[in-house]
Each structure stands twice: as structure tokens, then as C-alpha cells.
């Protein structure tokens with residue numbers, strides 16, 4: 001997609017010490033055992049956690065370092081987590097329109113953008129429903145649309161399929177794959193199927209350190225740790 005930008009990250013934190021570079025439009029999967037620091041890494045990027053040292057640059061702009069903490073709302077970073085966390089008092093379409101407006105669209109344009117996204121995620125006709133009237137899978141699709149409608153420069157996916165049943169997860173995975181449209185993305189998952197479906201490259205994070213990184217199929221073909229070998233064998 002034109003407009004995709006590269007991201008360069010050096011996260012230094014009590015729990016994580018990692019250096020990552022994403023080319024514009026690249027989808028990078030991060031896998032690692034429980035407690036490895038995956039969520040801490042995403043929190044440091046989204047701004048929920050401060051960096052102890054290191055930095056986050058997006059498209060050459062310094063977003064954060066040890067001295068400068070840009071709040072999450074001003075980072076132009078989208079986040080889709082395990083739960084959709086939609087605004088409950090707004091309809092599905094209003095949730096998306098709100099994000100489009102915060103991404104710079106006018107009020108009228110944001111309504112049109114919301115309608116377009118409802119179609120893209122396969123939910124045209126449900127725009128008037130409130131989150132309480134949507135299934136988990138539908139809510140996650142709205143949350144994806146909301147994240148992308150703000151035109152983030154970096155998208156973070158934190159196990160977005162893990163709270164869904166197998167069928168809803170597979171459907172959402174397809175929607176995500178089709179709708180990323182070149183958005184530079186980091187996806188954290190425990191499932192190699194998610195990484196294989198979405199990612200160009202793969203990082204293994206263990207005990208807060210990167211133990212292996214490279215093109216997804218190369219990494220899976222020659223795992224460098226017991227954990228990586230177990231993941232590769234689970235394909």
C-alpha cells in the first residue's frame with residue numbers, strides 16, 4: 001500500500017531487550033514462551049509502558065525514547081488485542097467513524113469510511129448494532145476495522161484470535177490477511193498457523209531476548225532453540 005512506512009525499534013526495559021527493524025508493509029510475527037516479554041514489548045511500542053532505554057522510530061520520526069514518552073493516543077499505532085474493547089455506548093459504525101476522525105478524517109468522511117470498513121470486514125448491514133449485540137468474532141472484526149480506519153503507521157496484533165472459537169478465528173485470520181493492505185504490522189501469537197498465514201518474517205523472543213529472527217520459512221526450517229523447534233514441529 002502506498003503510505004506504508006518502515007519502523008525501527010530498540011526496546012530496552014527491565015523485562016525485554018530487543019532490536020527489530022520492519023520494512024514498510026512488512027508483517028513480523030513474534031513468538032515465544034509465556035513470560036518471554038511479548039506483551040511487554042508491545043506495551044513499550046504502544047506507549048502503555050515507558051522505555052528504560054532504546055527508542056522507537058517510525059518512518060524516521062522519533063516516537064519515543066528514554067526521555068520522550070509520547071502518549072499512546074499520539075503515536076499513530078493501532079492495537080488489536082485478545083478482546084475487542086469497543087466503546088459500548090457507540091454503534092459498530094460509530095466506533096469505526098470515531099477512529100477515522102481521530103486519524104484526521106472529517107466528520108462526513110469518517111461516516112463514509114466506517115460504511116466502507118463495515119463492508120470490508122464482511123459486516124455490511126450491522127453498523128447500527130452496539131457491541132453488546134455482536135458476537136466475539138464480529139466484535140473483533142469491528143475492532144480491526146477501527147484500528148485500520150485510523151490509518152496507523154504501525155499495527156500491533158496481540159493474540160487477536162485467541163479468544164475466538166476455531167471457525168471464528170479462521171474467518172478473522174482471513175479478514176486480517178486481506179485487509180492489512182500493506183500496513184506495517186507486528187503480530188504476537190502462540191500459534192504457528194497465525195504466523196504462517198500472516199507474516200513475512202518471524203522473531204523468537206525468549207527470556208526477554210531475541211533468540212532467532214529472519215524470513216518466516218527460513219526460521220521455521222532451521223530452528224535455533226528447543227522452543228523454536230517445538231513451534232516448527234507443530235505446523
Ligand SMILES: Nc1ncnc2c1ncn2[C@@H]1O[C@H](COP(=O)(O)OP(=O)(O)OP(=O)(O)O)[C@@H](O)[C@H]1O
Pocket residue numbers: 014015032033034035036037038039040041
Ligand atoms: N517492569 C518490570 N520489571 C521487571 N520485570 C517485569 C517488568 N514488567 C514485566 N516484567 C516481567 O517480565 C516477564 C514478561 O511478561 P510478559 O507479559 O511481557 O510476557 P509474555 O511473553 O507476553 O507472556 P504470555 O505469553 O504469557 O502473555 C514477566 O515475568 C513479567 O512479570
